[in-house]
Amino acid sequence: MFNSLIIIDNDYLKDSVDLVEVANQLAGTEESVVSGLGINLVDKEITGFDSLICVDLPDLQLKDSRVLTDIIQQVQQTYEFDSIIVLATDFGRMVAPRVAMRLKVGLVADITAIDTHQKERRLIRPAFSGNMLASIVCDSTPIMASVHPNVFHFQGTKQPTVSQFAINQLKPSSIEVLAITQEAGNQDIREAEVIVAAGAGYHADIADLNGIATKLKGAVAVSKPLVEQQRAPREIQVGQSGKTVSPHLYIALGIYGSMQHVEGLKNVKDIISVNTDEGAPLNYLANLVVIGDAVEFINKLTARLQEGT
Numbered sequence: 001m002f003n004s005l006i007i008i009d010n011d012y013l014k015d016s017v018d019l020v021e022v023a024n025q026l027a028g029t030e031e032s033v034v035s036g037l038g039i040n041l042v043d044k045e046i047t048g049f050d051s052l053i054c055v056d057l058p059d060l061q062l063k064d065s066r067v068l069t070d071i072i073q074q075v076q077q078t079y080e081f082d083s084i085i086v087l088a089t090d091f092g093r094m095v096a097p098r099v100a101m102r103l104k105v106g107l108v109a110d111i112t113a114i115d116t117h118q119k120e121r122r123l124i125r126p127a128f129s130g131n132m133l134a135s136i137v138c139d140s141t142p143i144m145a146s147v148h149p150n151v152f153h154f155q156g157t158k159q160p161t162v163s164q165f166a167i168n169q170l171k172p173s174s175i176e177v178l179a180i181t182q183e184a185g186n187q188d189i190r191e192a193e194v195i196v197a198a199g200a201g202y203h204a205d206i207a208d209l210n211g212i213a214t215k216l217k218g219a220v221a222v223s224k225p226l227v228e229q230q231r232a233p234r235e236i237q238v239g240q241s242g243k244t245v246s247p248h249l250y251i252a253l254g255i256y257g258s259m260q261h262v263e264g265l266k267n268v269k270d271i272i273s274v275n276t277d278e279g280a281p282l283n284y285l286a287n288l289v290v291i292g293d294a295v296e297f298i299n300k301l302t303a304r305l306q307e308g309t
């Protein structure tokens with residue numbers, strides 16, 4: 001029997017459930033038993049786990065990674081899980097290394113695959129700027145891994161058994177959340193069925209793409225250089241250090257197709273690549289390649305779509 005603990009992120013419930021697939025693959029040929037740790041979990045109807053360990057502390061400062069680390073440590077000391085899996089959101093990336101340090105174990109961050117065909121459990125992740133894949137064998141227990149949302153998928157209907165976990169003496173949080181703001185109207189690119197993505201070869205204002213994205217009922221995304229040039233916010237970056245997306249259609253405008261970018265494309269059905277360079281690597285992944293200027297392509301496509309209305 002291989003027991004895994006998944007740290008449920010209340011802001012990413014579906015993505016947290018997807019981590020059950022990671023736990024099941026890690027279990028290999030052993031029976032997989034998966035528990036979710038839910039802290040002040042609103043939706044206790046969550047399915048897919050064998051059990052839900054609930055901590056209800058309404059006054060808790062949930063976004064304090066030190067407080068969450070204390071809780072995970074206490075849960076691990078009680079249950080002794082074989083693996084702990086964390087969602088690699090910005091917050092999860094703060095929590096996972098702290099927990100690993102506290103438990104004195106290794107952490108494999110941002111895994112993209114698992115290989116249990118050998119006797120060992122190998123966690124696979126991109127290395128050396130994504131130019132190769134590293135297979136990492138963990139010789140400490142629990143095995144700790146963080147996983148980007150949207151990399152693994154799981155649909156479970158299993159009703160978990162729910163138990164309360166009593167926490168002993170938590171250090172008070174030193175963080176006070178003064179306000180939470182969210183930009184209105186921006187669709188999460190991970191949910192989008194159509195993505196119009198601009199790369200460094202798209203030489204116009206990114207906001208100009210909103211119209212066509214709306215028309216196609218999709219969202220706008222970008223490659224990393226545009227974020228670095230402050231032409232677009234980081235929330236819409238696709239790739240290794242951005243988000244993983246799975247749209248039906250990905251329209252890539254002036255995107256070269258580096259490994260770090262392509263790593264953010266999982267289960268994309270169709271890719272249209274618009275590039276002045278016929279030899280750009282993304283063209284080899286695309287179903288349709290347009291050789292030409294990306295802005296000109298968008299202007300023509302917009303005009304054509306307007307004709308159709």
Ligand SMILES: Cc1cc2nc3c(=O)[nH]c(=O)nc-3n(C[C@H](O)[C@H](O)[C@H](O)COP(=O)(O)OP(=O)(O)OC[C@H]3O[C@@H](n4cnc5c(N)ncnc54)[C@H](O)[C@@H]3O)c2cc1C
Nearest residue numbers: 199200201223224239240241242254256260275276293294
């Ligand atoms: C640790 C690490 C993490 C990284 N994470 C990410 C990540 O999450 N996401 C990411 O995107 N990158 C990431 N990168 C960067 C990545 O290596 C590439 O540098 C980046 O993806 C390149 O972006 P690009 O294709 O838009 O730009 P470029 O490589 O500059 O390519 C521009 C493309 O546009 C074409 N072009 C030029 N003019 C036109 C035109 N007028 N019309 C049409 N096409 C044109 C060019 O032929 C070229 O193919 C990461 C790198 C590292 C080291």
